[in-house]
Each structure stands twice: as C-alpha cells, then as structure tokens.
Amino acid sequence: MTxxxxxxxxxxxxxxxxxxxxxxxxxxxxxxIAQETIDLVKKYAEEHHYVPNLLAINFRKNRTFNIGLIxxxxxxxxxxxxxxxxxxxxxxxxxxxxxxxxxxxxxxxxKASRAMLNSSVDGLLIxxxxxxxxxxxxxxxxxxxxxxxQFDKVTEQLPTPMVIVDDFDGAYNAVSHLIExxxxxxxxxxxxxxVKNACDRYEGYIKALEDASLPILDHLIKPCIAITEEEGYQxxxxxxxxxxxxxxxxxxxxxxxxxxxxxxxxxxIAIPEEVGLVGFSNWMVSRVMSPQLxxxxxxGFQMGVEAAxxxxxxxxxxxxxxxETKILKTELIVRASxxxx
Amino acid sequence: MTxxxxxxxxxxxxxxxxxxxxxxxxxxxxxxIAQETIDLVKKYAEEHHYVPNLLAINFRKNRTFNIGLIxxxxxxxxxxxxxxxxxxxxxxxxxxxxxxxxxxxxxxxxKASRAMLNSSVDGLLIxxxxxxxxxxxxxxxxxxxxxxxQFDKVTEQLPTPMVIVDDFDGAYNAVSHLIExxxxxxxxxxxxxxVKNACDRYEGYIKALEDASLPILDHLIKPCIAITEEEGYQxxxxxxxxxxxxxxxxxxxxxxxxxxxxxxxxxxIAIPEEVGLVGFSNWMVSRVMSPQLxxxxxxGFQMGVEAAxxxxxxxxxxxxxxxETKILKTELIVRASxxxx
DNA sequence: CAAATTATCGCAACCGTTTGCACAATCCAT
DNA sequence: ATGGATTGTGCAAACGGTTGCGATAATTTG
Numbered sequence: 001m002t003x004x005x006x007x008x009x010x011x012x013x014x015x016x017x018x019x020x021x022x023x024x025x026x027x028x029x030x031x032x033i034a035q036e037t038i039d040l041v042k043k044y045a046e047e048h049h050y051v052p053n054l055l056a057i058n059f060r061k062n063r064t065f066n067i068g069l070i071x072x073x074x075x076x077x078x079x080x081x082x083x084x085x086x087x088x089x090x091x092x093x094x095x096x097x098x099x100x101x102x103x104x105x106x107x108x109x110x111k112a113s114r115a116m117l118n119s120s121v122d123g124l125l126i127x128x129x130x131x132x133x134x135x136x137x138x139x140x141x142x143x144x145x146x147x148x149x150q151f152d153k154v155t156e157q158l159p160t161p162m163v164i165v166d167d168f169d170g171a172y173n174a175v176s177h178l179i180e181x182x183x184x185x186x187x188x189x190x191x192x193x194x195v196k197n198a199c200d201r202y203e204g205y206i207k208a209l210e211d212a213s214l215p216i217l218d219h220l221i222k223p224c225i226a227i228t229e230e231e232g233y234q235x236x237x238x239x240x241x242x243x244x245x246x247x248x249x250x251x252x253x254x255x256x257x258x259x260x261x262x263x264x265x266x267x268x269i270a271i272p273e274e275v276g277l278v279g280f281s282n283w284m285v286s287r288v289m290s291p292q293l294x295x296x297x298x299x300g301f302q303m304g305v306e307a308a309x310x311x312x313x314x315x316x317x318x319x320x321x322x323x324e325t326k327i328l329k330t331e332l333i334v335r336a337s338x339x340x341x
Numbered sequence: 342m343t344x345x346x347x348x349x350x351x352x353x354x355x356x357x358x359x360x361x362x363x364x365x366x367x368x369x370x371x372x373x374i375a376q377e378t379i380d381l382v383k384k385y386a387e388e389h390h391y392v393p394n395l396l397a398i399n400f401r402k403n404r405t406f407n408i409g410l411i412x413x414x415x416x417x418x419x420x421x422x423x424x425x426x427x428x429x430x431x432x433x434x435x436x437x438x439x440x441x442x443x444x445x446x447x448x449x450x451x452k453a454s455r456a457m458l459n460s461s462v463d464g465l466l467i468x469x470x471x472x473x474x475x476x477x478x479x480x481x482x483x484x485x486x487x488x489x490x491q492f493d494k495v496t497e498q499l500p501t502p503m504v505i506v507d508d509f510d511g512a513y514n515a516v517s518h519l520i521e522x523x524x525x526x527x528x529x530x531x532x533x534x535x536v537k538n539a540c541d542r543y544e545g546y547i548k549a550l551e552d553a554s555l556p557i558l559d560h561l562i563k564p565c566i567a568i569t570e571e572e573g574y575q576x577x578x579x580x581x582x583x584x585x586x587x588x589x590x591x592x593x594x595x596x597x598x599x600x601x602x603x604x605x606x607x608x609x610i611a612i613p614e615e616v617g618l619v620g621f622s623n624w625m626v627s628r629v630m631s632p633q634l635x636x637x638x639x640x641g642f643q644m645g646v647e648a649a650x651x652x653x654x655x656x657x658x659x660x661x662x663x664x665e666t667k668i669l670k671t672e673l674i675v676r677a678s679x680x681x682x
Numbered sequence: 683c684a685a686a687t688t689a690t691c692g693c694a695a696c697c698g699t700t701t702g703c704a705c706a707a708t709c710c711a712t
Numbered sequence: 713a714t715g716g717a718t719t720g721t722g723c724a725a726a727c728g729g730t731t732g733c734g735a736t737a738a739t740t741t742g
Contacts, residue, residue, distance in 0.1 A: 056698035397728035
C-alpha cells in the first residue's frame with residue numbers, strides 16, 4: 001500500500017517558515033492575517049494538495065458531519081425513497097448518512113442506535129420499529145444533547161420533532177373516492193392497533209364512512225400483524241367467503257392489496273366491477289399489477305428531504321428548541337382497480 | 342440540551358489517584374497492570390458509565406470503523422437488497438456503513454466518493470455508474486492505502502477485488518430454458534454495450550443460441566440506454582411490428598420486461614403462448630405482474646455480505662494483497678411468462 | 683546480602699487542528 | 713519624544729486517548 005504521508009499544517013509551516021497557527025488562520029482567511037501571507041499559504045497548500053485531516057478536526061470540534069438513519073426495513077420501496085431524499089439533502093449540506101435497519105425488531109434497533117451513538121454521529125433520523133414504544137435507547141441521544149428527528153413511524157413518547165404523512169387525510173380521501181365511485185360495503189384491512197400510522201388510517205376510513213352516512217361493519221375490518229401479502233389474501237378470502245361480503249377493500253398498504261387482488265383473481269371476481277381495491281404507499285408494484293392499483297402517494301423523497309433539513313437545522317442551531325411536527329399531504333393516485341364508473 | 346459532561350480517563354485517574362496511562366491500560370487489562378488496579382478501575386468505569394470517546398480514538402488510530410457504500414440507485418430492489426446484506430455483515434463486525442448514490446452520473450459519483458474519502462471512511466464498497474470508466478476518483482482511495490471492493494457493476498480498469506454475479510451463466514440458463522420450452526426466434530433486449538454485466542448477459546444469450554444451433558438474428562437484438570420500461574415497450578413494438586417477429590424475448594432486466602409485457606398485452610398477444618418472456622434480477626415486480634415473470638435471481642443479499650466480508654478482511658489485514666474476484670451463481674426462477682409447454 | 687529481575691505505575695510525547703492570549707512592530711496623534 | 717491603537721504573528725494549551733520508556737519498589741537469584 002502506498003501510504004503517501006499526508007501534508008499537515010506543520011509541514012506547510014516548516015516550508016514557509018510560519019507557525020502552525022498562522023497557517024491555520026491563513027487558510028481560513030482570518031482577518032488578523034496579512035493578505036500576502038494568506039495568498040502565500042493558500043498557494044502553497046493548493047499546489048501541494050493539502051487536505052485537512054477531518055479526523056483531527058472532528059475530534060477537536062466534537063462532531064463528525066455524519067448523521068444516522070434507521071428504518072425498519074431497507075428493502076422497501078417507500079423507505080428507500082425516503083433514504084434517497086435524506087441523503088440528497090444531507091449531501092447538499094455537506095453531511096454523510098449512516099444507514100441501518102431494525103427489521104422491526106427492538107433489539108436490533110437498540111443495537112443500531114447504540115452503534116451510531118458513540119460519537120460517530122451528530123444526529124439521528126429514525127422511523128421506529130413496530131416493537132418500539134418508549135425508546136430508552138433513543139433518549140440516550142437526547143441526553144447527550146444530540147438531535148433526533150422521527151419520521152413516518154413515530155412515537156409521541158419521545159419529545160422530538162417529526163415529519164409524518166397525513167395518514168388520516170390520505171385514508172379519508174381514498175375511502176371517499178371509493179364511496180364516490182358507488183361502492184357501499186367498504187372493508188378495511190388495517191395495520192396493527194399499536195402503530196400510529198395504522199390507527200390514523202383507520203380513523204380516516206371511519207370518518208369517511210360516517211361523513212357519507214354509511215354503516216361501519218365490524219366484520220369488514222381486519223387487522224394485519226405482519227403486513228404481508230399472505231394476510232391480504234387470507235383476510236380477503238375470509239370476508240368474501242363470509243356473509244355480507246364487501247364490494248370494495250381499502251388496504252393498509254400495496255402489498256396487502258396485492259394479496260387481496262390475488263385471491264379475487266383466483267376466484268374470478270372482477271376488479272373493479274365486482275370489488276374495488278385501493279392500496280397505500282404507491283409502491284412500484286402498484287403500477288405493475290393488473291389491473292393497476294389505485295393507491296395513495298406518500299411523497300417519500302420529500303419526507304426524507306424535510307426530515308434531513310429539520311435535523312440539520314437543529315444540529316446547526318443547538319440553542320433553538322425545536323418541537324414542530326411537519327405533516328406532509330398525501331396524493332390519491334386513481335388507477336383502474338377502483339374505477340367502477 | 343442537557344450536555345452531561347462525559348467522563349474521561351483523566352476524571353477516572355483523578356478520582357482513583359492514578360495516572361491517565363494506568364487507567365487506559367487497566368481498562369484493556371494490560372499485563373503490566375496489577376489485577377487489583379484493573380478491577381478497581383473497571384469497577385469505577387462501569388459504575389460511572391465511562392464510555393471512551395471514539396472521536397479521540399479514531400483520530401489517534403487514524404481510522405473510523407465506517408465504510409462507504411455507493412450504488413447507482415438506492416430506490417432499486419436489487420441494490421437495496423445488496424445494501425441490506427452489506428449492512429448486516431458490517432454491523433456484525435462492528436462497522437457502520439455510509440450510503441450514497443450516484444444516480445448513474447459520474448459527477449455525482451465523484452462527489453460522493455470524495456465526500457467519503459476525507460478520512461471519514463476506512464474502505465469503500467462501490468457499484469460504479471454507467472458513466473464511470475477509468476475511475477480516477479477511485480484511484481485516490483487506493484493511493485491513500487484505503488481498501489476498495491467493487492460489486493455488481495464493475496470495471497477492470499480498477500485493480501480491486503470484486504464480487505459479481507455470473508451474468509453469462511445466468512443469461513445462458515435463461516435462454517436455454519426458453520429454447521427448451523420450444524421457442525425458436527428468441528430476441529434479446531440488451532443493456533449498454535459499454536457495461537460489463539450487459540455484455541456478459543449478451544454473451545450468455547449468444548452462446549445458448551449457438552449451443553442449440555439456432556441462428557443469431559441481428560434485428561432481434563436491441564440495445565437499451567437507460568434501461569427503462571419505455572425502452573422495453575418501444576423495442577418490443579418495433580420488433581413485433583417488423584418482419585420476422587420474435588416468439589420470445591429475453592430482457593436485460595425485469596423493468597424492461599414489464600415494458601415488453603405492457604405492449605404485448607395491449608396488442609392482445611398471449612404470454613407465454615405466442616411470445617415467451619424472461620427478465621433478470623427477480624425484482625418484487627416480477628412476482629406481481631400477470632402473468633408472473635420468469636426471471637433470474639441474483640442473490641443480492643449474499644452479494645452484499647460477501648462484498649463487506651472481503652472489504653473488512655482487507656481493512657483488517659492491510660499487509661495481504663487481495664485480488665480475488667468472487668463470482669456468485671444465479672438461480673433461474675421459472676414462472677408463467679415462459680412456460681409454453 | 684548484594685545484584686539482578688520482575689511487577690507496577692507515571693512521565694511525556696504524540697496524533698493534527700483550533701484558539702485565547704501575549705508580544706513585537708508599525709503607525710498616528712498629541 | 714511619548715503613549716495608545718492597530719496590525720500581524722507566534723506560543724502554548726487544549727481536545728482524549730495511546731504508548732515507548734524510564735522510575736521505583738518489591739521480589740528473586742547466586
């Protein structure tokens with residue numbers, strides 16, 4: 001390995017007969033330093049490819065220009081989109097992003113956050129796992145005075161700013177759209193009752209029914225645990241084979257809707273004529289299914305950008321107390337699976 | 342912000358009436374230190390939650406326990422799978438991963454790699470952009486004695502170990518499967534001629550035809566530039582509307598196959614009866630299309646694991662010269678889109 | 683019992699940069 | 713000429729560990 005000894009301030013000082021401190025100040029054009037000296041030093045540094053030792057600077061300033069990012073799942077269209085946005089914004093501001101995943105397992109999340117905590121990160125962006133409630137491991141961040149911003153999957157137990165999507169509104173619009181298309185018996189395959197997003201969507205679903213004076217039918221509301229295609233399939237089967245089957249299904253997410261679609265297609269039930277279908281998240285898969293799936297776009301990229309912006313603001317202005325919650329609007333994407341008319 | 346002053350070796354020394362050096366050695370049970378002292382120090386450190394300042398250690402040892410990872414695209418099923426594997430392995434070995442993307446733009450890749458280079462990373466995992474050929478910015482890593490491992494999209498211009506998939510073999514098997522199913526006029530919508538993977542798959546395609554004594558028809562070979570659904574659609578249209586249309590299409594990747602499928606379905610051409618279709622990569626979309634798409638699984642997770650393993654080996658044994666290329670086998674996943682029999 | 687080991691521990695330099703402060707030189711006004 | 717600003721530069725401490733080497737005291741050896 002060619003271990004080219006890197007140039008240091010000391011080297012420049014020796015070469016130019018200046019002290020280290022003068023060189024240091026000259027390089028940042030400190031007003032105390034004579035213009036000639038500044039030019040001289042800068043020229044020399046330039047010519048000899050001086051690059052400051054970030055490790056030393058970070059040590060000195062006690063920060064790293066790195067921020068951590070933890071999501072439940074990396075191989076996930078929505079989350080990878082958020083990450084993409086966060087990276088884009090962070091890089092723009094001169095920060096790098098450390099990525100980790102919790103696999104929706106609390107233990108893994110704790111491990112990941114601890115690994116990032118030890119001085120190796122200036123702040124943390126996190127979307128918590130399904131198993132996370134209190135988040136002691138996250139409080140450690142706050143205790144050390146490090147900034148934390150939650151996004152998408154959040155807990156109010158943790159006093160940090162958050163960036164979330166208006167799940168209530170998104171669900172409300174999706175269900176209202178179904179109603180407007182003439183569907184009457186709208187089912188909801190919902191998410192876990194201990195997860196905020198899932199509850200908000202559920203509330204939106206309920207409100208839309210209420211506003212349209214439609215009855216709320218308990219047997220048409222099914223709770224997923226793992227949010228999988230299999231659950232979508234199974235619940236749809238149960239409902240369609242039971243009495244008073246639904247004529248439309250609003251699913252907590254696109255994969256679940258895919259499971260539902262799979263069952264319906266197997267049974268030759270026409271979509272959207274006999275049963276309408278709406279998902280959530282606008283994964284790539286929603287465009288690829290046939291019929292194409294009506295869904296709710298969550299603007300993941302923008303969420304990543306906003307979350308990173310907020311966090312970096314906090315890092316740069318340690319004095320200000322941030323506590324805002326940024327709520328992003330969703331966008332209903334109407335495709336074939338719900339267009340009865 | 343509660344800026345709890347962190348405990349340092351000096352603090353412990355003062356409290357226990359020991360020198361900083363003794364405390365430092367005691368904590369790592371140095372043989373020079375008396376057992377009692379070791380116990381005493383460790384107990385005190387434990388009780389007062391001493392946590393060493395990583396920044397100081399890294400500065401001293403000139404390393405960070407972070408490794409960089411650059412991919413062309415983050416929102417991409419295959420790449421996010423690879424990242425997931427790399428993170429899993431890196432974390433297991435006590436390293437964190439900095440993620441960035443090039444968007445297949447050379448300038449972005451250079452920016453990302455430079456951002457990571459400046460002492461903030463011990464090594465780099467990279468899948469190069471379509472625009473990257475020589476990779477001067479990557480040579481800078483090697484010049485500084487930092488380890489680099491290429492994966493998936495690689496260039497031989499850069500003397501580093503790589504982890505790749507046996508594209509040739511994967512394509513050969515895919516096309517052989519089509520032939521075995523009775524297809525005779527097999528088209529190939531290929532990737533860029535300046536990208537190695539694309540060429541390997543092309544070669545595999547050619548070899549399979551040759552081995553089956555089938556003619557190679559130039560008008561049935563189309564090169565994508567951007568590897569998009571639109572290209573798949575367009576090329577399929579051209580070929581199907583031209584003379585001597587194909588009876589099967591082997592596509593460089595699943596998205597392109599989706600474009601092809603879209604055209605075929607629009608025109609009411611039956612898949613797989615009239616035209617067989619095979620993709621590459623086993624994206625989630627391939628399972629969701631209907632008919633489901635036959636494709637080639639690239640074992641992305643394993644690729645990430647292997648690449649990280651290799652890189653960390655290199656980092657830990659700077660003395661050994663690594664130059665191996667690890668080739669992972671692919672796996673043909675046969676689904677409806679290619680089963681004529 | 684003197685000499686040679688050995689067991690413990692502290693001193694101090696070092697990694698590369700930042701920064702408060704002192705100091706010397708120059709300048710202007712009195 | 714004298715005193716007070718002003719300007720440009722260097723000294724040295726600090727950040728928090730690591731580590732080679734030397735010092736001291738305790739122990740063993742011939």
